[in-house]
Amino acid sequence: MSILRLAIPSPLRRLFDYLPPEGISVENLQPGIRVIAPFGRREVIGVLIEVAEESEFSLNKLKRVKSLLDNSPPLPQHLFKLARWAASYYQHPEGDAIQQALPVLLRKGNACEFQHETLWRASETASTDQLKANAIRQIELLQLLLEHPQGISTDALKAEGANISALSSLAEKGLAESFQRKHSHHDEQILHEAPLTLNSEQQLCIEHINGQHEFAINLLEGVTGSGKTEVYLQAIEKVLRQGKQALVLVPEIGLTPQTVSRFKQRFSVPIVALHSNMTDRQRLDAWLQAREGIARIIIGTRSAIFTPMKAPGIIIIDEEHDASFKQQDGFRYSARDLSVMRARDEKIPVILGSATPSLETLHNAIEGRYHWLRMTQRAGNSAPPEFKLLDIRQENLSEGLSAPLINAIRKHLESGTQVLVFLNRRGYSPTLTCHDCGWIADCNRCDAHMTLHQRPPHLHCHHCDKQAAIPQRCPECNSDQLQPVGVGTERSEQALKAMFPDFPVIRVDRDSTQRKNAMQEIMHKVNTGDPCILVGTQMLAKGHHFPKVTLVAILNADSGLFSADFRGMERTAQLILQVAGRAGRADHPGKVLMQTYHADHPTLQTLVNHGYCAFAQEELHNRKMAQLPPYTHYALLRAETSTQGRAESFLAAIRQQLEDDMLLPHDASWIGPFPSPMEKRAGMHRAQLMIYAENRKSLHQLLANLCWYLEQNKESRKVRWSIDVDPADTF
Template sequence: MPALEIYAVALPTPLRRTFDYLAAEPAEAAPAPQQTLLLQDDPAPSQPAHEPSIKGRPGMRVSVNFGNQKLIGVIVAVKEHSEFDLKKLKPILALLDATPLIPPELLHLCQWAAHYYHHPLGEVLAAAIPVALRQGEAAELSTEKAWQLTVNGLHCDLNELRRAPKQQQLLQQLQDEARLGVSTVLHKDLLLQAVNRNALKGLSDKGLIDALEITPEPLRPAKLLKTQPLVLNAEQSNALAQITLDDYTCHLLYGTTGSGKTEVYLQAIEQVLRAGKQALVLIPEIGLTPQTLSRFQRRFNRPLAVLHSNLNDTERKQAWLLAAAGDADIIIGTRSAIFTPLRRPGIVILDEEHDTSFKQQEGFRYSARDLAAVRCQRLGIPLILGSATPSLESYHNARQERYRLLLLTQRAGDAQPPAIELIDLKRQPLQEGLTQALLEQIEQHLLASGQVLVFINRRGFAPTLMCHDCGWLSQCHHCDARLTVHQQPAHLHCHHCDYQRPLIHHCPTCNSRELHCVGQGTERTETLLQNRFPDFPVIRVDRDSTRQKHAMSNIIDQVNRGEPCLLVGTQMLAKGHHFPNVTLVAIIDADGGLFSTDFRGPERMGQLLLQVAGRAGRAEKPGSVLIQSHLCEHPMLQTLLHQGYSAFAQLLLHERQLSMLPPFRFMALLRAESSRSENAHELLQIARNMAERICPSQPDLQYLGPLPAPMEKRNQRFRHQLQIHASSRAQLHQLLTPLIAELEQHPLSRRTRWSLDVDPQDMS
């Protein structure tokens, strides 16, 4: 009698366990998809995919009954025995894959992440695969729209399109691709490059290109490179020579802004591709995708895949499967792309590794940077962390020689570091937050055909509305926050809970009409500059102005045309953008991070200032940086600007060590929130009592709280937190494992929303 098969299935539920199901009986087995992508070096199934004799294996998806609903889960183990009565076990409804959808290496990474972050494995696996696949769609590639040149298009003289420059540019690109042996170009790839849809339609109407539906196939012309690599300087050559490709080493590529880190990435990837392997490149922001994709497409003659949240479900599934099958040689993505299966893994690169976007702040709170280190170590492949302002954790690891430090201190080519000057705001007359000296410098750079970047890290017109007669402030009714004034369109907006209301003209307390906008935002600064410099375009870059698809790409294209203009924006402008014609960067207020309630506030402030400053003087034109501050003599600001980021980081690390804060201690943050403040506080007090019982407070393990969160009330819920500090990771997790198991059994934990954040990056 054959042994009974029992599947341990991880389901997307908040329960921290797997569930046992029986293999489907032959008579009841549901047909599997007609085609399932082979994700590892398995032989083709000996039986057709619809045969019920296919055996379940870890990594395959199954459809099951769970209570009164049907769920899609993932088999994590196949066993012969169960701790439950076999008569009570349900059979699966269907086995959805003929071979494992999630390869063993990725399954083990998800299991490790579930254990380390103390999160349900089923939800971790659900986060690791695209929505379409977690909903049960077949793991097979779809046809995609593509474009190819007609005979007329291949031989068309570009001068015939001189009156349609966008069509001319697109046709030249397609002709160049054709000469390199690329006969078809996917529609989605053109859109990712922000190609104008009207240009496509125009070329199609002229009979120069045809649309067709294709199943993507990897096109690998004999010639790997489209363009030759740049000549590296001595520091770049030394960094590239130290990157080992045949085993795991974490390299911290610490290079000043404009030092050519991207060229080191490209040449390291070239070596990986020549060895027949894949490269995974993680970037912090969707807005960087077109720029990054363009650089890689200009250099490599190899198929690429892109993964980020702005793609629809079908596009994400397609890119994920192409990477899994090995049909995409380079994968570019944001945080969640760390879970992309790789058939031939060769290297992982995190650009702007310091960026907080690499830490998921809701639900499954993982760090893509830390998971990349774990994954690369298990795969035996190199990891490159690149930044001009590395996180203190990474910098400390490099100083302790856990990471290999690769330094780039010089800007690439002929570019020189920008000159940085502080402007003391004390006793200065201001025009909407800008000094006269700053406005004069802006005018000089514009008249000299330069571009100017004005940085203010606040959206909207003004941070708040105030009554001049009684002191009333526009407070959000749902949060401990003030409503931001917006003028385009006119309304009051809470950026924490998204509450909005029309702009008012009478004080609700005293009925006065003396309502004043207090403080500066991007809209207010934009209005001032438009009035002051009417002959130059003013381009605002924030979440409000870039909501539409391709808006950021269009802005970058406009700036890169090189005409004099003013860029006004938030930290979106600080993240890796290359603006070769920006000659002046103006930072309106540098003081915010010096007063942060988060111990990481000064670190974030220093990183942001240097990242923004690094946008100036990136080409042959010299650059200048003007920073307005009320605290010009502050030692942190002085250290940062006059001694550089390394000295600044060492100063902060010394303070962290004295305060016993990360990276010298390990932290977990237990958060609770409820519509009743006492419930959140009580649950965390219960948690602390449990923790003290498991492991009493001692010098190596300490508790702080429960305390209200820095913003206690948000979206009509009161938030509290309990900090747990330990001298070692092992000690921290030895406490968390029994604590979470005990806490989730307490009745109050079912009536109060709570979460655990291991290695928190945001204390709010």
């Protein structure tokens, strides 16, 4: 009797044996196909790992698979193996990891096929000029159809906020037409517009990349404004001319639309996007277009790393240093690191692009494991911005702004250019306090203050999402002297509007961009070039091109200098330079003013006077002395419970038992346990144990044994535990 060995989405780190469905021959069953199998009292979607000839359990104890969902595996075999390898490397249950590599509808058991649906497109001669000016909804709908010449479904139109009831009106006027979806690949013209002329540094980089015909890892380090995107575009052009596809990963959903727009300007080939703001149906259709080779360019966020390509040609990770490429819960994989593994399997080049590479990537480049391509000049005529530290010790600040900074903002606005004010704190104020007794509005579910928001008025914990009304009186002393403490983006916006009433102030943070298309509307306003003030969080720091911004003001440059996380200094430097890179990107020279209480701090001095590379060399030296990554490998064993102290005592007991029962690899060591930097979060008390090893193999041997031990341990069922390999932060 043949045995079907399945990966089931469950917390258990093991495979499960089943009997085949009645009357089904197992000879042609391929690993990776989906099946419906009974699991406890429910039925689940499992994935076939192998057909075995024997089981450790007697046959009369094995349940029978109910049915098969696929004739062939949805994932190509190399991506199926990559998902399994990632489950092993990141110490995650294999069944859940494989499920995460599939679109949601396939996890739910839907057919792995396109939806048979009617699409809409604009007729060949249609233009918005043919509609009356007051037919706003029809104009907006027709504009959407014109932007999707390949056709767009009614579901997608709804998701874009269009009024689909106007479709019949457009059809009656001969401006729109419906047709049945046909998925075929045509030989089309590659370019929609001509490439830009490259400078000498860009030319050297593109020649190097285009000369690679097999697996190669390239670190493309280019200062902000150096034209990394143009290098990407020209590298992709070569791949497309070879009949192959390109996968481009960006760190944030907010960057996806502008990246798609930029690529559509250049290329006339089918391009699809993959991100969490799409419907499940849209994601599956885009995924299938990539798998069938219809989509030639695939642009997505972290999870798109598992998107199959029929003819893979290149993988590009833009802003590779960004922490959002590392999943922070559940299946804690790094899309950046998996891109390297995937490119090796597919024998294609991968480009890791950044103005401020992560120290791990930079270390690999220095050691010669990665090709290090550098661009030190800005593209075109733009010069690098001038840095200046504003020492605000003993300065009288007006809503967080110093007098020299206010004067500089006024000067730039009056000269007809734009100003960007960066403050990485959402809301009106970081918290609310009582002037009489010192009470502070803390979150009772987290070790954090609640942020004060004015629009709409409420208190909000940005860690657990708890919200509360603003109290009229102090809950401790009944005083009405409640005052905001500190400055957030809302308060800065309000203050700047009062100081500069003649100029628009545009706030960009998660609160102001929640509405659909809000970010695109903001970018449109800014790109008109009229003088204005942009005030916002790190959403403004990544990838945006503001040609008229000549002044970048950083209100609190000190926020990460004294972080408990050893990566705090690196993140601060990256954020400062990324924000600074928005200044002076066109013909107007740029200036960066950084307010700080630590103007003589050696890290800030190195960064401002000598640049990121000098800072990185110093930081790598410090890491080496302290035996921190990338000079060692580590993982975090995290535990959390609803009872204070239990998580820490659980980890202490586990450490003691392991030291008594299990031989540690000679180069492995423990540190802790100790409370997490934010011990209480969302009502759970958290602790962690750090596990270090000089050798990666030793670390994973220890982690595999640790997972097995924890799954057998009865006490581990009373806590929520997880293992984070190569953690992006210690929080």
